Amino acid sequence: MHPFYQTSDQVEDAIFEAKVSGYFFKNFLCINAEADPQNYYSGTERALKSGYDGVIVKLILEGHCDFSGDASSIRNGAGGITILDMSREVIGITPKIDTINLVIPRHVLSKHIVNIESLHLQTLNQASVMTRLLVNHMTMLRKEAKSITQNEILDVSKLTIELVISALQNHIKTANLAPPRSENSLLFKIKEYICSNIQSTDLSVVNICTKYHISRAKLYRITEPLGGVASFIRKQRLQHAYRLVRSNEETKVQVSTIAFQSGFKSLSNFSLLFKEEFGISPSESIQLNNTYKKVDLNNPNEQPMVNSLLISAWLNQVLL
Structure with missing residues (x-):
């Protein structure tokens, strides 16, 4: 596994x-x-x-x-x-x-x-x-x-x-379900809050501290298992962008639209981070998605392409 x-x-x-x-x-x-x-x-x-x-x-x-x-x-x-x-x-x-x-x-x-x-x-x-x-x-x-x-x-x-x-x-x-330990519980709440508000450009360290009435120092300590709060927000924004690309039905979707719908304020910064995370640029990912939609999944002659596309994207497509 x-x-x-x-x-x-x-x-x-x-x-x-x-x-x-x-x-x-x-x-x-x-x-x-x-x-x-x-x-x-x-x-x-x-x-x-x-x-x-x-x-x-x-x-x-x-x-x-x-x-x-x-x-x-x-x-x-x-x-x-x-x-x-x-x-x-x-x-x-x-x-x-x-x-x-x-x-x-x-x-x-x-x-x-x-x-x-x-x-x-x-x-x-x-x-x-x-x-x-x-x-x-x-x-x-x-x-x-x-x-x-x-x-x-x-x-x-x-x-x-x-x-x-x-x-x-x-x-x-x-069932008699035991509540999570207090600090773990707060971590999961913060994590869920970040994931639920990932499209908002207002999502920030200050925003989270205000929401949960905690200091920056406590936020940084609690979110250490996430790899740091800023890093986690950035990763979630990129994963959200990837999901948007994979689920988009338009063939001419704009990279800027994906970026802004994922909470990024800078298009150039988004493109750079996206390529660092996934190994391809946002425009290349959109092109790959368009290719995938054109493939006949039930055609044996196109099975090698189907396998290649699925193997390269399955974890990101299903879990990210």
């Missing part, structure tokens, strides 16, 4: 086996993973700095996993769903295991669920009808993924996200 986690095998590399496949949907990624015994780990600082911000809905089909992190631990077995917040610490120890993982960007869920971080390391109640519906849907999604057409993918995506939201909302009603 790199780059999400650091991993180590419990068996010799020469005999370790794993089978991983993934499918791209409009607003989530579905990863099927079968693997020999292994350990994996991600700390809060590493997760926050990675830039990939989302929630993993992990269904175990065979085997089990011992999860721990943030002073709590659980074991989840076959048929169980565990929620992992990608910005929180987690250690996983598994024997031979088979899983289905839905990787969903935080902003897709945060519109409907308050304090998503409180769901970290929660296992959904298998006696709940909503949980069983989600289990059945994820299992069927793996079985039918190869058969889903481009005309069906939006409806499948919408249905999947709605089922996840309903299952999580149902869990929140009945």
